[in-house]
Amino acid sequence: MRTKRLKVLAVSVLLGLLASACAAPPPAAAPAQPAAPAADQTFTVGMVIVGPMNDKGWNEAHVEGTKYVMEKMPNVKFEYVDKVNPGDRPNVKGSQVADELIAKGAKVVIFNSDDFKDDALETAKKHPNIVVIHASGDYAWKEGKNYKNQPNLGNLMSKMEPGWMIAGCASALGSENGKIGTVGPLINEETRRYASAAYLGARYCWENYKKRDPKELQFKITWIGFWFNIPGVTLDPTKVADDFYNGGFDVVMSAIDTPEVAVQGKKAAEAGKAVKYHHYDYKGGCELAPDICLGVHYYNWGPGYLDIIKRAMEGTYTGTWTWAQADWKDLNNPDTSAFGYIKGKALGAENEKFLDQFIKGLGDGSIDLWKGPLNFQDGSVFLKDGEKATDQQIWYLPQLLEGMEGPSK
Amino acid sequence: MLYRVGAFVISLVLIGLVVVLSGASPITVIGRMLSGAFGTADQIGRVVATLSPLLLCAAGLVYTFNAGLYNLGVEGQITFGAIAATLVLRLLHPEGASASLAPPPLTIALAIVAGGIGGVLWGLLAGALHVYGRISEIFAGLGLNFAATGIAIYLIFGPWKRPGVASLSGTQPFDESLWLGTFGQTEATPVALILGLIALAITIVVMRNTYFGLRLRAVGKNLRASYVLGVPARRQLLSAFFICGLFAGVAGALQVVGVFHRLIPNISSNLGFLGLLVVMLVNFDPRWILPVAFFFSALNIGSLQLPLSLGLESSLSGVIQGLLVLFALIGRGLAQRYGRKLEH
Structure with missing residues (x-):
């Protein structure tokens, strides 16, 4: 009896070990x-x-x-x-x-x-x-x-904040119904300021280029708990992305390290849904699903x-x-710019013109979105009318901004 | 003996085969892993830092295994011990406070005691489910592992999160005054090593020289017969869970005050499962735990060299450990089955 149990136990422990070894991605x-x-x-x-x-x-x-x-x-x-x-x-x-x-x-x-x-x-x-x-x-x-x-x-x-503003802008330009979802990693100062920058960019372009009412814009972020999926520990980004695509969000932005948003977007599009995604981090991000990619802001370390x-x-x-800083004269210059931006096929020619205008405005300082009046998510004042945020205020952003959906802390 | 040696040789051949299939030479892999475990003072320190909680867990598991129990809940007992230790550290040294309410050595000692109590609670819970609820201790333990990890994640994400941050990377690190002292600049802490060795020594004595150890083995060999002969079986089973939980909980506390200096979701670092392998490999005999646990600790630390110098997946070391244990069990099974026939 004891030997039998022992065998069952040993085999299950070993299967577990072997499975974890097999499930691991291929060696780097x-x-x-x-x-x-x-x-x-x-x-x-x-x-x-x-x-x-x-x-x-x-x-x-x-x-x-x-x-x-x-x-x-x-x-x-x-x-x-x-x-x-x-x-x-x-x-x-x-x-x-x-x-x-x-x-x-x-x-x-x-x-x-x-x-x-x-x-x-x-x-x-x-x-x-x-x-x-x-x-x-x-x-x-x-x-x-x-x-x-x-x-x-x-x-x-x-300094990726302007990159996130461009990403937000492209997402708003690409959205028909104004429902933009973001699959976020964990909550900290970095991710709060990035998500907020994306929202500011989205709101600006929705209002100024699309000529739509900002109230129609729904900007929602779901945090998974870490930079990428840890099964059983974080929320599953595949499921979070699916929830957005199935819940009527026609644009989903990725703010995590891994490509689930693109992969699930591709599947949703193949199933006939009119959805698009925006990638992050890596230059080749649009190659994952070129037809529905709005763009990618990538790091150039x-x-x-x-x-x-x-x-x-x-x-x-x-x-x-x-x-x-980015090199605003030549955003994709590998020798001089700290981040770059590649427009995706799904953006469309007309929106490309708007996005170029937006990028130009950010570069020459004529568009400054870290400027009051801006409120925090709880309604308290972040920047008074005309007040510009300092580097410290941006870096240590304590909350998301008013108008965004999703937890701040 | 023949079967055991044969099984060991087969496991070595298979390990060699796996290594070759993954595109490396077995000799290089062994060499790199050895140098990765003992090449520098830091590495030896890490081996010792891994050995200490592993000794505690393995020693604890000797009691449950000898009582015929498969305490897979040892992971949860480590985790709950770590949670209890963190609770005491946070109570005695509130976040942001410049000093502890009690002297740091006392705070650390209380945290370790709390870890032991936490482990006992989690162990007894599995024991009660088994003894009174007639639930297999394997499933009770696995369920409680999930529960303990869930509680840790909840705390890290919720009430104990770092200021302004909700990340699974753990709580705010404790003040350096609450870190266990180490050998030089390494990560090995004398206190943890001493506790591990004491637990092992006690276990060897208890299992070999006491009436308690004898009764525990009797219960493990045949629960019904020992009950009929007057051994209080329930009490023996619960005692085994108690002791294993105690040792595992202390191991969890040591992971907090000695290794990570904060609570992280995977605070057990799978050392409980590693302890299960160690105890199965030594056939539940505590006298062999020290060398085998030392070997597994070295394998665990040396395996970082696989991706670092050889571009191999480090979970290969898990395969090596698994194959060794699997074939040791097969060898033992064959020896028990056919060895006796030969005697007849």
């Missing part, structure tokens, strides 16, 4: 090698990546950035560990991965997610001679709320990383907080 590509570095000159940079490095989203955009650096500086080599999160790698901490990368010779370690802020600080304290870059945080911002005086810790983030790594190699880098 081996680290790319620089063209022809002289062995003694190789400069190693480690990257701790929160999700899968081939996610067609946030994480892949970072990997693209590292490829750019290696193209420009062939003696730089990157070592990556992806899927560093407690769902995919239980018992592995970001700081532990950084220790491993440093043991393998990394002189610079990049953490690519807001969730690594504690790990980045811990690593910087433990290894004062290593340059630690936390992509997206604010610990190195002297004027920020959370400044930590740690000279070898720096932050890099693209390359130039920012190149600058930091150059300075780290020279030994002149000290921790700074960089909020890298």
Whole structure:
């Protein structure tokens, strides 16, 4: 009896283990090698990546950035560990991965997610001679709320808020019924200001180009709880996207790292629904379902990383907080712009003209949407009439804005 | 013996085959995993930091296994212990406060005690469902695992969320004064290691040299017969759940104060399941737990090298662990079945 039970148990435990091994995505590509570095000159940079490095989203955009650096500086080599999160790698901490990368010779370690802020600080304290870059945080911002005086810790983030305004605008232009859904990750300052920027862009274009009443615009966000799906832990983004498409939302925006919104949009469109989606993070986002893609605002991490790594190699880098700007003269310039925007097929020629006007206005400052009167979601005043938001007010946005649906905290 | 050695050899061959199929050389994989576990002080520290809660869980599981119970709820007992420890830390050092209400060492000690109590509660709940509700302890345990994780997620997302943030990445880290001290700059904490070793030592003594251990084994071998012979079976079963919950809960508290310094959804890090494998592999004999748990901890930490240096999926180490245990069980089963026939 006991042996039989034991076998049943053992087999079920093992099936579970094997299933988890089989269910895991294919192994990440081996680290790319620089063209022809002289062995003694190789400069190693480690990257701790929160999700899968081939996610067609946030994480892949970072990997693209590292490829750019290696193209420009062939003696730089990157070592990556992806899927560093407690769902995919239980018992592995970001700081532990950084220790491993440093043991393998990394002189610079990049953490690519807001969730690594504690790990980045811990690593910087433990290894004062290593340059630690936390992509997206604010610990190195002297004027920020959370400044930590740690000279070898720096932050890099693209100033993507205008990118989100463009995304919101394109979504409003592409929507017929004014029902725009957003599949959001988790709630924090970054995601609140991004969602709010998207709403501001959508409202502006709905009102000024589409000449429709802002009251007809329904802008709803559903947060799944993390940057990507962790089965059993987060909401399932596939289901959230489906709920939007089935619930009459004709445009769904993705604000998460992975491509569920595009994939489910494609299925809904194939089933005859008149729906469109807007992608985020990764340049190739519209290739997932070109016919229904309105556009994609993507990160261009390359130039920012190149600058930091150059300075780290020279030994002149000290921790700074960089909020890298777009190049408004040439938004998609890979060498100068911190983010880019690619219009999708589903936008249409007429809307393209409107969107170009909007982008031009954002670039030359004639359109400034972070300007009062603006209220928070609970009705309290964010900006008085004519008041312009400071960088701190935008970065630390405490609530969503009035008119948006979805939780703020 | 022949069957066991044979099964072990077959498992090694199969592991080698899996490694080759995934596009690597077994020798390289073993080499990299070894150097990944013992190459630097940090790595050895991580192995020890993993070993400590694993020893606690494995020691606890010895009681339930010997009582004939398959305590799959050990994961939930770790998680609930971690929740209880976090609760005490938050009560004694409220968020944003500059100092604890009690001295930090006392706060940490109370958190560990609370972890033990939390684990006991969760263990006894599974035990009560089994003993009084006649529910299989496997299903009771698995159900309670989901419940404990659900509570942790609720707390992290709700009442205990970081200021302004609703993310599953965990609660705000505790003040550094509430972190367990470590060996140098590594992550290994002497307190956790000592607690793990004490739990194991007690378990070895109890199982070999006490009347309690003997009665527990009697209940495990034949519940009905031991009851008829006057062993208080229910009490023995509940005691086993009590002790296992206690050790697992302490392990959960140590994950909070020693490793993650906050509550995260997967605070158990699957160490409870790893403990199940360890105890099954040693045939419920606590004397062999230390080396096997050490080996599994090293495998767990070394497996980070698979993606790092070889571009392989690190869950391969799960396959290696699984195959070892599966074939150890098959070997034991064959030895029990056919070994006896030969004797006849």
